[in-house]
Amino acid sequence: MSQAPLANGKMAPKPVLAAALAHFRTAFTAIGLISGAINILALTGSFFMLQVYDRVLPSRSIPTLLALALLAGTLFLFQGILELIRSRLLGRIGLALDRRLSGQVYSALLLAPLRARSSGDGLQPLRDLDQVRSFMSSVGPTALFDLPWVPLYLAICFLFHFWIGVAALAGAILLCGLTLLTELRTREPTRLAGNHAASRNAFAEASRRNAEVVHAMGFGERIAERWSAINREYLDAQARASDVTGALGTASRVLRLALQSGVLGIGAYLVIHQEASGGIMIAGSIILSRALAPIELSIAHWKGFVSARQSWGRLKSLLAAFPANEVSVALPQPGSALTVDGISVTPPGERRLVVHDISFMLTKGAGLAIIGPSASGKSSLARALAGVWQPAAGHVRLDGASLDQWDPAERGKHVGYLPQDVQLFDGTIAENIARFETNPPARKIIDAAKAAGVHGLIVGMREGYDTRVGESGSALSSGQRQRIALARALYDNPFLVVLDEPNSNLDADGEAALTEAIKGIRTRGGIAVVVAHRPSALAALDQILVLANGRAQAFGAKDEVMGAMSRPKTGHAPPLKIVPSTEAAGAS
Template sequence: MALSQVCRPLLVFSIFSNLLMLAAPLHMLQIYDRVLSSGSAETLIYISLIAAVALTLFGICEMIRARIAQRLSTQFTVKHADALFAGMTGGAVPVEKSNEIMRSFNTVRTFLASRSLISLYDVPFSPFFLLLLYLLNFQVGLLTTIGAGVLIAVAWLNKKLTKDSQKKASQTGTEAIAFASAIASRSEDIRAMGLLPALVDRWGNMMGAAINAEDASVKQSSFFMALSKSTRQILQITIMAWGAWLVLNGDMSGGMIFAASMISGKVLQPIEQMIGSWDGINRAQSAYTDLEKVLYGQENKIEKITQPDPSGHLTISNVSLTLDGQDKSLDILKDINFKVSPGELLAIIGPSGSGKSTLARIIAGAASPSTGEVMLDGCVQKNWPTEQWGRWVGYVGQEILLFPGTVAENISRMSSDENEAQIIKAAQLAGAHNLINSFPDGYMTKIGGDGVRLSGGQKQRIALARALYSSPKLLILDEPNAHLDQEGENILMKSLNRLKKSGVAIIIVTQRRSILKTANRIMMIKEGRQVPLNANSERPKPKTTANAGEPAPYSSIARPYPYRSPKSA
């Protein structure tokens, strides 16, 4: 629901509420002009009972309006939360802006359930109450019109003069929170490197800037709020005094003075409330504008048709990735072409920073190429439904991220209907079954937060089990043995051989020579380009000499392992 849309139930009960508010001034008018002049106790009792019933209904309407506002907030959350989360995790929102987007989402939710929203529905009734004043007395109506104009001018000035300060306050506050969230996740590294004093100093400077900006914003808005409140009170006194003058001249009755004073308050009060809550209204509107960009893209996303189950034929065609800089563009990858068949293992090697991990992320679907196509069984990656692609493609990145939860939940990819047999099968295939059973609670051991802290090798083996949970046809591993000891590496090699025999196409990015023994082909990436290794076997040529004490480079493999087809492997 957009903030500019009208909620009909809230509008209907706002009509009832504002009409029932007339009970008090009408009761006052009848007391002074009818009861006191006639001395009728019976009339007093009846009109008081009628007023009490009307004000009771008014209270019920106010309660219902508050409930409707809360329901609007709930409806907004239910309708947009999934799309927003999908946009944030699906790449539609930059990582550095995720905290800001979530903050905007909570700002809109809070506003929809607040009194500020309800007060906006009272503003349109100010002209109705103003018309009643003109019917009571033209001069009182004119005086109230002038007062309303003054308050509207104050509201306009409030909006115009506080816009920049509110924007700056919001921006600096978001930057400080984002910085704190980023460094909080690296607390151990911060302590180890003694960075805490410097980071605390920087965060203090950012919070200081946020506090100063917030103070300047509140200073301006509080001035206009105080101005509106004092102006309204002065107007109330002026209207009362002018009414008394009219009574002295015989132009109004005594009851009309009090009725006119109360009705004029109904004209001015919504305007004053709007000025007082203008900061929140402005923040909510700005927050919704930020959210709308993400929500529109997600809600208008075209649903992709489900593809047939793949066999695992991967084709990389002219894949390039270019980053646009201020001065010139930087080619991360340039014209990468290769194919991998089911049951085949391709090892990608090359110097650090050559683009190997980037290529792995593009193949897995974690990043998008500037040009070129990634195809699985002839279907372009972008035409695969995301969930189906994730089922048939397993990926273990260089940086392992396990989610807060149990080991079983992580292996099952946080599925709500996890398959226990499938979890154990994936763990066994990854060689992690015995490791997991050595944990205090086995598969139900909690990790993350207050749970068990895992080593890098343990994380890699659990991440491999997670990648194998859905029985993928394509498996992409980025440095899968970087944190493994010899035993763990032997288990990994056995797992890879079993996967090859079962017909899984495997791509491994590696810096270690040992894993090349199980590879069918080797491809080198250097400075973002494919570098031919050998015209016949695509393997590195051995050098005849090497500097003493230096490890042999990739072009100097001790044994030039011959090409092995998937069948012979």
């Protein structure tokens, strides 16, 4: 990647989009040269007409006419070939730009909801990339490459006659004014249309996800009314943007036709007064049309240009906020301790702390239960431990290295995470358990399934491990999804396994399998952290962290903490004791 020098002498990477464009510098140069050749060849029709009127007709020479026609036909053929090459090049650049950026855009799309509150359905970056690619493949960019050649046509008009040049220049100025007006009038409507489109897509996706609830409780008509209102706002915004570009585009076409006829009239006047020939009269009108065509084409495609520019700006901001993670030193596999140093946690995009200054340490083989009332910060703490959310303060460390020192892909090999809201990807059970690893060993998949106690359930299905789970795991029951997600968390024996309400959808057999899975993690020297509401989830754990209002109320050996919590609450009863982390670590 290209770099620029910093004040300290180091090299800073060039922004992703700037580097992507720089990659196609040669292609854009080629398109510029091709555009120059196309614009020169576009003079063929005008000069053919000029020669026919001024040379062929007076001489009545058929051979001259045939020679001119053959030459013009050849030049038209070359012009067509070059225009085809130019359009193909622009289309290929759009596709190559998409391929080059799509991976980083997708990675940023995955990280965005973990860093900031997302608006809409969260898929706007992909639509922005589609918008940029579509614009690159349209006729719009060709107008931008043709615009620099407008002065050439105006100069030729002045060479024909001063007044023909003045008319052409006046027309170009008027159309440039319309282009500027188009820019000013379409910017805000296009932005609003984009915002309404994002809201519309988000509501449609939410409706699809909640289809069962809507149908069961019969409020589909009311949801449909709200959808109609949102859709109406979107269509109104689209209509306003289209009305502006349509009106100004029509004005530009009418003006160009009027100017073309006006130049024809001026040419006729000059011919009558013998200040110009008939060929100049016709050729001047054609060249004027060619001179103004790129400006008119720009106006006609200005809405697409503005949309692409806004999409490009959003992509630039997105990729700047989520630069590619570069870790120069690969850390060794952790296997000793999990240390939490005074972390505080805020939800993405908020400043409100939901976890306050939590510190503790767990050594290998430890099992910690995080308990507390609803909204006490349990799931938020679990997300921070798993590296899903970045702490607002403090650090989570594996063997002394904070999580942000790890490459995410490498760190993920050592972390298993089961979220409260279980989601699977459309694919086979084996693919989901293996985290979609390329060519995973079957032994690892089966070992993870056995560790989660779900191997028998899987092989009892008609297609076994090759059973497709459907979108979000829709082909499975909630309990099956949770147990397969547990196997995914246990895949390849990660050192740290964080389970958030892992038994919320489990029956008695599932809970027994969960208990054995937690025991297995501890027996092999891993660390298990379990967010629990049901007492059954505590069976295989030896330590407890009690949270209330985001703050630690107690931390220590399970029996001691549970005993303190079970004592009758009297006015003389001492509060729960928060055991120092060094004592708790020794209890494991």
